[in-house]
Structure formats: C-alpha cells, structure tokens
Amino acid sequence: MMLTKPLLLLRRVARNLVARVLFGAVLALAMAAFAPKILPLVPDNWQGRIKPDAVIPILNVLASTMLTVTTFSLSVMVSAFQAAASQATPRAYRLQLADTTTHTVLAVFTGAFLYSLTALVMYRAGFYAPETSVVILGVTILVIAAIVVAILRWIDHLSTLGSLDDTLSKVEQNAREPLARAMANPALGGLPLPEGARIPASAVAVPAPRGGYVQFVDMSKLDDLLGASGASLTLAVTPGVHVLKGRPLAWLLGKVDDPDALCACFTLGETRTNEEDARFGIVVLAEIAQRALSPGINDPGTAIDAIHRITRLLSECEGLRDVPPEFPRIEVPRLSAADLVEDGFAAIIRAGAEHPQVVGIAVDGLKQLESSGWAEMAPAVKAAQGYALRHARQHLVVSEDRDDLAGRL
Incomplete structure (x- = not known):
C-alpha cells in the first residue's frame, strides 16, 4: 500500500508517546459524562455497596505507585537506548525510539497515573456522583488489568531491550517495509525517469524552502496541483536525499496557480527517516x-x-x-x-x-x-x-x- 500524507501523520502520532499517555486523562474525564449513562446497566445491589470511600484509596495507591514505576521505566529506557546508540549507531537509536512495545508499556504506566490522578481530582471537585462509584471501580479494575499485562510484557522485553541483537533485528524489520513498498510502487507511483534524461531548458526549478532531508513526497497532492493546469513535474530528489535551502526539489514544465503549494508537498526534516x-x-x-x-x-x-x-x-x-504509473504527470x-x-x-x-x-x-x-x-x-x-x-x-x-x-x- 502506498504511503499517503494522512497515513504518514497518523503513524507518527500513533508512535508518539504523548498521544498514548493522554488517553489515561481523557478516560478519566470521559467517565464524568458516561458513568451516569452506564450506571443503569449495573445491578442495584452493587450500586449501593460501592461507595467513594472504596474507590478513592485504590486511586491513591495507583497514583503514587505508577509515578514511581514510570520514572524507573523511563530511566531504563533511556539507558538502554543510549547503549544501543553507542554500540550500534545513532541512526539505530532513532529507530529504537519508535519501539512500539516500549511505548505501549510506558503509555500504560503513565496513562494509569494520569487516570488515577485525574479521577481523584474529579472526585474531590464533585464531578463524580457518589452512586457512579461502582462504574469508576469497574474502569479502575480494567486499568489495573492493563497494568498487570504491561508489567509482564515489560519484564519479557527488558531481557533484550538495548542489546545489539535486538537493535539489528529492529533495523532489519524497519528496512523491510519501505523496500517492499519501493518494489511494488516504482518511482513513488510516478513515471520512471529514464537514466541520463536531461531537464528541458524551459523547465523552472521548484526551490527548497529550507535545508534538510526529504522525508516524504505527497505525490497525490502534487498530481492534483499539476492536473488543474496541465503542467508536468520532474523530481530532482527522492526521500532520503539531503537538500540545501534554495536548491531544486523538482523541475516544473508549465505553470501552476500556486508554486508555493508545490513546495508544501515535500516534507523536509533535520533527520533521515525510513517511512519512504x-x-x-x-x-x-x-x-x-x-x-x-x-x-x-x-x-x-x-x-x-x-x-x-x-x-x-x-x-x-x-x-x-x-x-x-498512478501519477503520469510526475517523473521520479x-x-x-x-x-x-x-x-x-x-x-x-x-x-x-x-x-x-x-x-x-x-x-x-x-x-x-x-x-x-x-x-x-x-x-x-x-x-x-x-x-x-x-x-x-x-x-x-x-x-x-x-x-x-x-x-x-
């Protein structure tokens, strides 16, 4: 499957630890609105049995212990990734940072801390009705179950985290997908540029707005911009190439309404990435x-x-x-x-x-x-x-x- 700009952004957000961690706080806030709606599904004898005094101590324990566990786990992660960078290469360190298992475990720990802390604040502020305590307890039990699973995964994962074998395996796994995509979609889905082809003298350069590595080229957006005016484009760079500010990203044959929009189709960054x-x-x-x-x-x-x-x-x-070619107006x-x-x-x-x-x-x-x-x-x-x-x-x-x-x- 060809990588699109929305999919690229979604993958980067999914790999972002902050996005996962915030889920815990969102869950606690959502309980204020959804707990009363879930309450009718709970048996009446349970509603009277579970009071805030039964739930708040559990939330206090979670808030204190999860902060300690998260701090310890973060220090272990940083030490392991720094060891991988020193033994292997700093580029491997960046691939290690995208380790989904580590991110998921840390997200569960930190999310559980934020959930318990937010739930305590909501209780003290009066946003949780006393009768909804049984629902809050049920959600808290699910959070505890997630913590137990995360701890078991973390113990197993720590046996290899940061080792050279683990680093080599991750690099190989991360290399396989973009290679397979390149085989399936030659020239990023565009028209393959013949070797030794010359750029027409009438072509106009599309300059890079800043220096950096080309991380992604939004071929679909480029094709839409070119299709509106009947112009064609020859890429001067592909993902992985480093360009300087003002150097050509591509050569435009024809005219488009908004030349700056062409530059916006190239994602440039300070580091080289493996997505494309x-x-x-x-x-x-x-x-x-x-x-x-x-x-x-x-x-x-x-x-x-x-x-x-x-x-x-x-x-x-x-x-x-x-x-x-899916985008015949673009030579790549x-x-x-x-x-x-x-x-x-x-x-x-x-x-x-x-x-x-x-x-x-x-x-x-x-x-x-x-x-x-x-x-x-x-x-x-x-x-x-x-x-x-x-x-x-x-x-x-x-x-x-x-x-x-x-x-x-």
Missing part, C-alpha cells in the same frame, strides 16, 4: 557493521551478522514491478540496485578489508545475489565483488587469504 526511504535501513545496517569493525570495538561477528541481514533484505528485492528517479548494493557493501568492504573472514562473507553474500530476480542486481554485485577483491589485494598481507578470496569469485 528504501535505502535508509540498509545504510544503518552497514553503519553498525562499520562501528563493529572499528579498532575500539573490533567485533567482526557483528559485522558478519549485519552482512547476512543486508543480503537477506536484498535477496527479497525481486525487481521493480512494471505497473502503470527510480530506486537503483547499484545504489542498494553500494549502500550495503561498499563501506563494510572498506572497513573490513583487513579482516579476511568479513570480506569473504561479503563476497559470498554478493555471490548469492547474482541469481536475484532483479535483472539490475547481477551487474551491481559483480562490480562490488571486483571492488572487494581490489581492496583485499591492497590490505591482506597473507597470499593464502588473497587466493582464497579470489577463488570465491
């Missing part, structure tokens, strides 16, 4: 391998693990589908197999040139990719294999290591 950037996950895995091969860490095993994951991801790229540079291979292997080959086992695994992975269903992949991996062999000849001092690597090609 098919290359980002591969780059992060390669960075983790580079960090592992640095003299201060010297962990070839992690580099080899990253190579295997990159190879798996690229092997799943069976080629760009030949589908009719297509994702290149050569770029993916370079992102995944070039930096690792340079960093691991003195490690025969690392270069050997990289060459083996490239060898397996030769049979990829993507026709562009074979020449790209052949070039990368030659690049690996040239580096090995320069850095491997033992002739047997060099001969073994040459024999794998």
Whole structure:
C-alpha cells in the first residue's frame, strides 16, 4: 500500500508517546459524562455497596505507585537506548525510539497515573456522583488489568531491550517495509525517469524552502496541483536525499496557480527517516557493521551478522514491478540496485578489508545475489565483488587469504 500524507501523520502520532499517555486523562474525564449513562446497566445491589470511600484509596495507591514505576521505566529506557546508540549507531537509536512495545508499556504506566490522578481530582471537585462509584471501580479494575499485562510484557522485553541483537533485528524489520513498498510502487507511483534524461531548458526549478532531508513526497497532492493546469513535474530528489535551502526539489514544465503549494508537498526534516526511504535501513545496517569493525570495538561477528541481514533484505528485492504509473504527470528517479548494493557493501568492504573472514562473507553474500530476480542486481554485485577483491589485494598481507578470496569469485 502506498504511503499517503494522512497515513504518514497518523503513524507518527500513533508512535508518539504523548498521544498514548493522554488517553489515561481523557478516560478519566470521559467517565464524568458516561458513568451516569452506564450506571443503569449495573445491578442495584452493587450500586449501593460501592461507595467513594472504596474507590478513592485504590486511586491513591495507583497514583503514587505508577509515578514511581514510570520514572524507573523511563530511566531504563533511556539507558538502554543510549547503549544501543553507542554500540550500534545513532541512526539505530532513532529507530529504537519508535519501539512500539516500549511505548505501549510506558503509555500504560503513565496513562494509569494520569487516570488515577485525574479521577481523584474529579472526585474531590464533585464531578463524580457518589452512586457512579461502582462504574469508576469497574474502569479502575480494567486499568489495573492493563497494568498487570504491561508489567509482564515489560519484564519479557527488558531481557533484550538495548542489546545489539535486538537493535539489528529492529533495523532489519524497519528496512523491510519501505523496500517492499519501493518494489511494488516504482518511482513513488510516478513515471520512471529514464537514466541520463536531461531537464528541458524551459523547465523552472521548484526551490527548497529550507535545508534538510526529504522525508516524504505527497505525490497525490502534487498530481492534483499539476492536473488543474496541465503542467508536468520532474523530481530532482527522492526521500532520503539531503537538500540545501534554495536548491531544486523538482523541475516544473508549465505553470501552476500556486508554486508555493508545490513546495508544501515535500516534507523536509533535520533527520533521515525510513517511512519512504528504501535505502535508509540498509545504510544503518552497514553503519553498525562499520562501528563493529572499528579498532575500539573490533567485533567482526557483528559485522558478519549485519552482512547476512543486508543480503537477506536484498535477496527479497525481486525487481521493480512494471505497473502503470498512478501519477503520469510526475517523473521520479527510480530506486537503483547499484545504489542498494553500494549502500550495503561498499563501506563494510572498506572497513573490513583487513579482516579476511568479513570480506569473504561479503563476497559470498554478493555471490548469492547474482541469481536475484532483479535483472539490475547481477551487474551491481559483480562490480562490488571486483571492488572487494581490489581492496583485499591492497590490505591482506597473507597470499593464502588473497587466493582464497579470489577463488570465491
């Protein structure tokens, strides 16, 4: 499914911890309006049995304990994510911040605190009628059940949180979706731009309003703006590219009523994100391998693990589908197999040139990719294999290591 601007915003809000936490306060406020309506469904003998004195102590316990648990959990989360950033790469840290399990658990803890605190305030202010206490107790029991489930999930999750294996797995999982979307919707659903195509002299540049990474291109909105005037557009950038203020985002052939509206269709940010950037996950895995091969860490095993994951991801790229463009007025540079291979292997080959086992695994992975269903992949991996062999000849001092690597090609 193609990512749209409303869906992108919805996903970002859903991953935002604040949005989830506020649900607890909203729940407590909503009880003031809905509790009287739910009350007729409760048996009469229960209504007389449950009084505010039975509910308020429970809310007091929740408010005090959940604040402590939330503070402790936040400190654990920050420590784990900082460890992931130092062991892997700061880019992996940003992917860890989108960890749904951690966010859900913290949202339950903090939401329960806000719920209990808000409910206490509503009781003291007289917004809750005494007879609705049975309904408030029922909701509080549901909140306690959610807390118990969250604690169990949190205990299980803490066993891997922040570990290098967990970080590698998350990066691989996050890389798979945008890669699959790029295969299914070549050129973001637009018309693929032929390699080496020249921009017409009459085309007008659409300048970037500020510098930053291109995070998202609203193709549907662009197509609507172009369709109203019959103009066409050639994108100069794709998600993941860094642009400077005033540099072309695209080239416009024709005229539109509001050129500034074209700029608004490009979401720019200070950081690179993976929502539409098919290359980002591969780059992060390669960075983790580079960090592992640095003299201060010297962990070839992690580099080899990253190579295997990159190879798996690229092997799943069976080629760009030949589908009719959804937005024929917009030309977009297509994702290149050569770029993916370079992102995944070039930096690792340079960093691991003195490690025969690392270069050997990289060459083996490239060898397996030769049979990829993507026709562009074979020449790209052949070039990368030659690049690996040239580096090995320069850095491997033992002739047997060099001969073994040459024999794998």
